[in-house]
Amino acid sequence: MATTTEVDLLDLYEQMSVIRGTEKAAQDLFLAGLVKGTTHLAAGHEAVAVGASAALRPDDYVFATYRGHHHAMARGAAPAACLAELMSRATGLCKAKGGSMHLTSAEHNMLGSYAIVGSHLPMAAGAAWSAKLRGSSQIAVAFFGDGATNIGAFHEALNLAAVWRLPVVFICENNLYMEYTPIGSVTAVEHPAADRAPAYQLPAEVIDGNDVLVVRDAVVRAAQRARDGEGPTIIEAMTYRHFGHSRTDPAKYRPADEVEQWLARDPLLVAKQRLAADGIAADRIAEVDARAAKTVADAVAAAKAAPEADPAEAFTDVWADGGAQWRT
Amino acid sequence: MADLKTPAQATAPAQATTTYRESVAEGIAREMRRDSTVVCLGEDIGAAEGVFKTTVGLFKEFGPERIWDTPISEQAIIGAAMGAAMTGLRPVAEIMFSDFLACCWDYLANEIPKVRYMTGGQVTVPLVIRTANGGGLGFGAQHSQAVENWALTIPGLKVVAPSTPSDVVGLMASAIRSDDPVVFFEHKGLFASKGPAAPPDHVIPLGQAAVIRPGTDVTLVALASTVPVALSAAQALAGEGISVEVVDLRCLVPLDMATVLASVARTSKLAIVEENPYQGGWGGTVASIVADEGFETLDAPVRRLAAACVPLPFADRLEDEVIPSVRTVTDAVRKLSAY
Numbered sequence: 001m002a003t004t005t006e007v008d009l010l011d012l013y014e015q016m017s018v019i020r021g022t023e024k025a026a027q028d029l030f031l032a033g034l035v036k037g038t039t040h041l042a043a044g045h046e047a048v049a050v051g052a053s054a055a056l057r058p059d060d061y062v063f064a065t066y067r068g069h070h071h072a073m074a075r076g077a078a079p080a081a082c083l084a085e086l087m088s089r090a091t092g093l094c095k096a097k098g099g100s101m102h103l104t105s106a107e108h109n110m111l112g113s114y115a116i117v118g119s120h121l122p123m124a125a126g127a128a129w130s131a132k133l134r135g136s137s138q139i140a141v142a143f144f145g146d147g148a149t150n151i152g153a154f155h156e157a158l159n160l161a162a163v164w165r166l167p168v169v170f171i172c173e174n175n176l177y178m179e180y181t182p183i184g185s186v187t188a189v190e191h192p193a194a195d196r197a198p199a200y201q202l203p204a205e206v207i208d209g210n211d212v213l214v215v216r217d218a219v220v221r222a223a224q225r226a227r228d229g230e231g232p233t234i235i236e237a238m239t240y241r242h243f244g245h246s247r248t249d250p251a252k253y254r255p256a257d258e259v260e261q262w263l264a265r266d267p268l269l270v271a272k273q274r275l276a277a278d279g280i281a282a283d284r285i286a287e288v289d290a291r292a293a294k295t296v297a298d299a300v301a302a303a304k305a306a307p308e309a310d311p312a313e314a315f316t317d318v319w320a321d322g323g324a325q326w327r328t
Numbered sequence: 329m330a331d332l333k334t335p336a337q338a339t340a341p342a343q344a345t346t347t348y349r350e351s352v353a354e355g356i357a358r359e360m361r362r363d364s365t366v367v368c369l370g371e372d373i374g375a376a377e378g379v380f381k382t383t384v385g386l387f388k389e390f391g392p393e394r395i396w397d398t399p400i401s402e403q404a405i406i407g408a409a410m411g412a413a414m415t416g417l418r419p420v421a422e423i424m425f426s427d428f429l430a431c432c433w434d435y436l437a438n439e440i441p442k443v444r445y446m447t448g449g450q451v452t453v454p455l456v457i458r459t460a461n462g463g464g465l466g467f468g469a470q471h472s473q474a475v476e477n478w479a480l481t482i483p484g485l486k487v488v489a490p491s492t493p494s495d496v497v498g499l500m501a502s503a504i505r506s507d508d509p510v511v512f513f514e515h516k517g518l519f520a521s522k523g524p525a526a527p528p529d530h531v532i533p534l535g536q537a538a539v540i541r542p543g544t545d546v547t548l549v550a551l552a553s554t555v556p557v558a559l560s561a562a563q564a565l566a567g568e569g570i571s572v573e574v575v576d577l578r579c580l581v582p583l584d585m586a587t588v589l590a591s592v593a594r595t596s597k598l599a600i601v602e603e604n605p606y607q608g609g610w611g612g613t614v615a616s617i618v619a620d621e622g623f624e625t626l627d628a629p630v631r632r633l634a635a636a637c638v639p640l641p642f643a644d645r646l647e648d649e650v651i652p653s654v655r656t657v658t659d660a661v662r663k664l665s666a667y
């Protein structure tokens with residue numbers, strides 16, 4: 001029994017390490033001018049994505065936000081393809097037509113990262129509706145920020161999902177801030193997602209979003225409810241960004257002691273402590289760290305070596321026939 | 329709702345008439361019978377059969393598993409339709425009045441038309457958004473606008489606006505079978521209008537305009553409610569010896585400019601009749617293409633007859649002032665023909 005847990009947690013730890021490394025690489029590449037536009041890094045949020053993914057079936061649907069690199073990778077997208085997308089390369093996950101905010105890996109049923117806050121919650125409800133009508137026993141998961149709970153689409157989606165008893169799990173990554181504003185200062189309730197659940201008679205849990213096993217267990221329960229026909233669950237995972245909101249935001253608006261407290265609860269540290277408590281030797285963890293570092297280094301090298309996007313790609317993929325023709 | 333046609337009815341001559349309103353339900357029902365992945369959602373479309381009675385019979389025939397009543401949640405309706413379309417269904421979502429598209433505009437402007445492109449072609453969104461569009465019924469400024477031009481501004485949406493009952497059925501078939509998202513404008517002012525019923529298996533490809541009245545002096549390009557207006561004007565002008573060709577665009581995207589340019593090449597004069605406002609109306613796009621690519625064939629300026637640039641007023645006498653009428657079109661074409 002110890003072995004399964006041990007292997008599972010080591011594996012989850014490695015996935016989180018790869019995501020952390022990729023996010024750091026993304027930041028370095030941005031600062032070096034190789035990533036244009038913007039990034040919204042998920043360093044600090046890894047346990048939410050990896051823990052949830054560990055609880056899902058490969059055919060379950062995932063919808064994420066512009067802060068979605070971790071969800072794409074947790075579902076199976078290759079770090080090299082993610083970085084190539086950020087770097088406008090032809091080998092990018094979305095052929096360099098999406099960028100950092102729209103990482104999508106349909107082959108892994110990761111059906112998109114959406115940059116209009118809250119817009120994807122109704123979509124996840126719709127994917128769950130589709131699964132229910134097709135009798136596939138798939139479920140859908142929407143990941144969103146604390147800030148998204150104040151937009152109408154959140155409330156419309158929760159109500160629809162509740163009245164139609166859809167197999168969907170709504171997972172809020174509460175990182176205490178919407179952009180630069182503390183969420184508490186603009187929200188009428190303490191827990192922006194969980195405290196709204198009773199209004200829709202939905203069950204909710206507030207969980208430690210920095211403990212990958214806690215996340216996994218909560219999503220296992222919610223997924224089971226969904227598959228059993230008991231409808232949606234809201235999970236509010238408390239977590240924290242290690243970088244600013246986007247680009248080069250230094251996040252000066254966050255008190256130093258708050259940052260310190262949360263860095264001490266870094267999801268990688270939390271997992272390491274659990275591994276140590278389970279009696280996993282330090283050199284085995286170091287081995288995993290080294291392998292993760294190599295995965296990231298190889299991904300950076302592959303993305304850098306990839307060709308720039310072909311300009312002709314600007315005129316493909318508007319329509320299902322592959323083209324962009326709108327008139328005769 | 330019309331029943332499945334028996335073979336005897338199917339071979340009967342096309343004089344059987346039906347309404348535009350009945351044709352909406354008929355068009356949807358035909359597709360639902362041939363494809364079990366077609367599902368409908370919207371406010372009051374089920375047992376209530378639609379506030380415009382455009383879904384009569386669907387709930388009875390297909391039941392609650394395929395005809396879903398929704399809360400008044402336009403974002404959830406269209407967002408859920410999008411999620412379902414990305415995962416194996418062909419949803420037909422109703423937005424009761426086209427004015428309400430503004431309440432879920434994010435999905436039409438930012439989500440549905442872009443998701444295929446920005447994922448590098450990884451996802452497909454085969455959905456139809458049906459909506460009752462336009463004026464003429466005295467519903468006032470928030471329930472009467474012709475907003476087909478809103479949809480035309482967005483690359484990635486197909487835009488359909490039929491003018492006759494059989495076109496409703498034929499274009500509905502193509503819209504639902506399309507793997508691309510389609511906004512399907514049903515004109516409120518045409519719901520009660522009658523015409524020949526669609527023959528069995530009637531399918532009109534998207535993006536094919538129809539020359540519905542041939543003529544030699546002036547081309548009138550029209551869409552949905554302005555088609556009968558253009559036909560009446562053409563009829564009146566025929567008595568004065570002016571021969572008007574009427575083109576029913578049927579779709580704004582794909583836009584059949586080949587048919588328009590060919591017609592203008594024959595007549596050398598063009599007037600465009602639109603119900604949407606002149607400012608930003610679809611005729612501006614048609615006119616600019618003709619100016620660009622058909623300039624040599626023109627013998628007169630292109631005229632646009634569109635709604636005045638005011639919110640739609642309530643009283644009939646005021647509404648009539650704002651929307652192009654047979655009289656205003658007839659006057660304009662008479663002048664154009666004498667140019």
Ligand SMILES: Cc1ncc(C[n+]2csc(CCOP(=O)(O)OP(=O)(O)O)c2C)c(N)n1
Binds near residue numbers: 148
């Ligand atoms: C509808 C909409 N309004 C505003 C924005 C600008 N914006 C982007 S991210 C963001 C903050 C969102 O905060 P939260 O939901 O907590 O997610 P986080 O960034 O913390 O992960 C805002 C306001 C947007 N993208 N969409």
Ligand SMILES: [Mg+2]
Binds near residue numbers: 145147175178179
């Ligand atoms: Mg936040």
